[in-house]
Amino acid sequence: MCEELPVELCAYSISDAGKRCVLENYLARKGIVKYQCKTSEVVVETMSGWIETEACINECGLDRNAVGISSDYLLSPNFVAKLCSQPCSSYCPNILDLYSNLAQAEGNILCTNIITYQHYTGNAENITT
Numbered sequence: 001m002c003e004e005l006p007v008e009l010c011a012y013s014i015s016d017a018g019k020r021c022v023l024e025n026y027l028a029r030k031g032i033v034k035y036q037c038k039t040s041e042v043v044v045e046t047m048s049g050w051i052e053t054e055a056c057i058n059e060c061g062l063d064r065n066a067v068g069i070s071s072d073y074l075l076s077p078n079f080v081a082k083l084c085s086q087p088c089s090s091y092c093p094n095i096l097d098l099y100s101n102l103a104q105a106e107g108n109i110l111c112t113n114i115i116t117y118q119h120y121t122g123n124a125e126n127i128t129t
Contacts, residue, residue, distance in 0.1 A: 002039040005051075010037035011066045012052035012095065014044050020098070023067050035067070042069060047094055056092035059085070071102040074110070084111035 002021035005013060013021040020042040028034045044050075057064050061082030073079045082088060083099055089111055096111070103110040 002037045005037045007035040009051050011064055014047050014050040016049045018044050018048040025067050060088035060092055060095045
C-alpha cells in the first residue's frame, strides 16, 4: 500500500497492486501544510511494487515532491524534451508510461520519435507494500 511509504518516496511509485502512488497535501493544525502518500485509482498494467530511482527522477526532469498526478507539465517544451531524451525514454519506463498515458488521455502522443522502451535494463528498485 502506498500509505505505508515515506512521503519522500511516494511520487512516481507503484504499489504491489499496480496502482500509482500519489503525494497529497493537507492543512493540519495551526495552518501547517503536511504531506501524505495515498493510493490512487490509476492502474499500471505492466508494473507493480516500484519505487522510481533518483537517477530517473533527475534524468526525466521530475520533482520527487510533486503533489498529485497532472498533465500540466506536458505544456512545457523543456519538460517534454527531458522526458523524450534518450536517458529518460530508454531507462525509465515507469515515467514514460505515466506521461504517455496522460498525453494520450488528452489526445496527444508523447515522444513520437521513440519506437519502444521495452528494452529496459533494470533502473528501478522493487518495493513490497
